[in-house]
């Protein structure tokens with residue numbers, strides 16, 4: 091499977107059940123039964139949470155997840171509590187990090203790597219800027235960070251040329267997760283807990299009167315349930331076209347470089363980083379075990395259907411090399427060994443969309459990750475399950491159903507051209 095460099099070896103794992111959809115074409119269940127469409131991080135964590143609440147659950151996904159094209163499927167995602175002045179996401183990140191540590195203890199091997207986060211500013215951190223506001227919130231809430239104002243700190247990061255990105259701090263609390271492998275393990279837990287995995291694709295929702303009662307697949311199978319949760323990431327706006335003004339898919343470039351001196355890029359000397367990210371988009375990760383170094387761009391992206399995405403274009407490669415030449419010179423001439431356009435499902439305001447559709451009883455939408463949802467995996471299933479059960483969730487209001495409002499993004503996102 092693409093992207094799983096270091097898969098977990100589950101001795102106890104059952105072989106994938108593959109397609110459970112039979113030729114009977116109708117599979118009706120009774121009791122509290124949820125059908126989850128999409129086996130990314132939203133879908134799998136929801137399945138596990140509903141399972142723990144006594145629901146019987148099915149996941150429909152094209153093949154056993156992780157799916158190669160899913161946003162969640164990747165070698166790495168950043169985990170951070172650095173959300174500028176936005177205390178809501180700061181607190182959510184704080185809780186998520188505790189959740190990752192718990193999963194590290196409970197799972198066969200740790201998939202969250204607390205290597206910290208090196209947050210650089212172009213020139214001095216300024217009030218109102220992402221880096222300054224991050225640090226202010228962290229300090230107010232009692233977290234220590236290391237300001238990059240001593241040669242001792244600067245010397246720790248020899249790959250960086252700090253002449254341009256000359257200010258910033260290191261937050262030891264944060265890091266990255268092996269996201270594709272996380273989904274692989276969540277799927278393992280789902281299967282072990284009795285979630286039925288249907289290999290297939292939703293074609294459309296099935297309704298009885300005004301109530302959504304199931305999902306019709308492209309193979310003509312009908313899978314029914316009391317509640318249908320659509321968690322199809324970037325495919326959601328196509329599957330639920332009435333949400334086209336609320337969420338849309340954008341392609342975002344990811345490159346892997348293979349430097350000839352990977353030791354320079356070990357986590358100790360090259361932790362996950364961002365470089366004036368809100369004004370540039372640049373961020374990246376330490377070297378993987380095979381020496382690859384991922385550099386990505388948290389920018390506006392290009393609106394494109396997930397099935398029509400192309401590869402990373404030459405202009406982006408050139409601008410990445412130009413940035414690296416100024417900031418991380420040892421990487422600037424390294425060969426690019428992997429290119430990917432990964433899909434964000436953006437909402438108009440940058441907050442996820444998690445809630446019952448008020449116009450379609452029985453339908454819950456859980457999507458709109460907006461390029462920053464993976465880190466919240468340890469708690470997102472609970473938020474979605476509460477939406478399914480119409481329970482109030484402490485964090486849920488920010489993500490609740492909405493069809494319009496002020497445009498925006500989370501504070502780290504670069505929205506320039």
Ligand SMILES: Cc1cc2nc3c(=O)[nH]c(=O)nc-3n(C[C@H](O)[C@H](O)[C@H](O)COP(=O)(O)OP(=O)(O)OC[C@H]3O[C@@H](n4cnc5c(N)ncnc54)[C@H](O)[C@@H]3O)c2cc1C
Nearest residue numbers: 128130131132161162168291292323432459462463464465
């Ligand atoms: C380049 C990039 C970098 C990112 N970096 C970070 C980061 O550093 N930190 C962070 O926290 N977040 C990050 N994110 C965001 C994060 O990856 C997403 O918010 C999150 O993975 C979304 O999960 P999901 O379950 O909604 O969607 P997905 O993971 O895309 O899952 C959707 C699933 O639905 C399935 N599906 C699609 N159509 C159908 C259908 N018709 N029927 C059935 N199933 C279907 C797909 O196959 C897929 O398995 C990044 C995203 C990208 C693209």
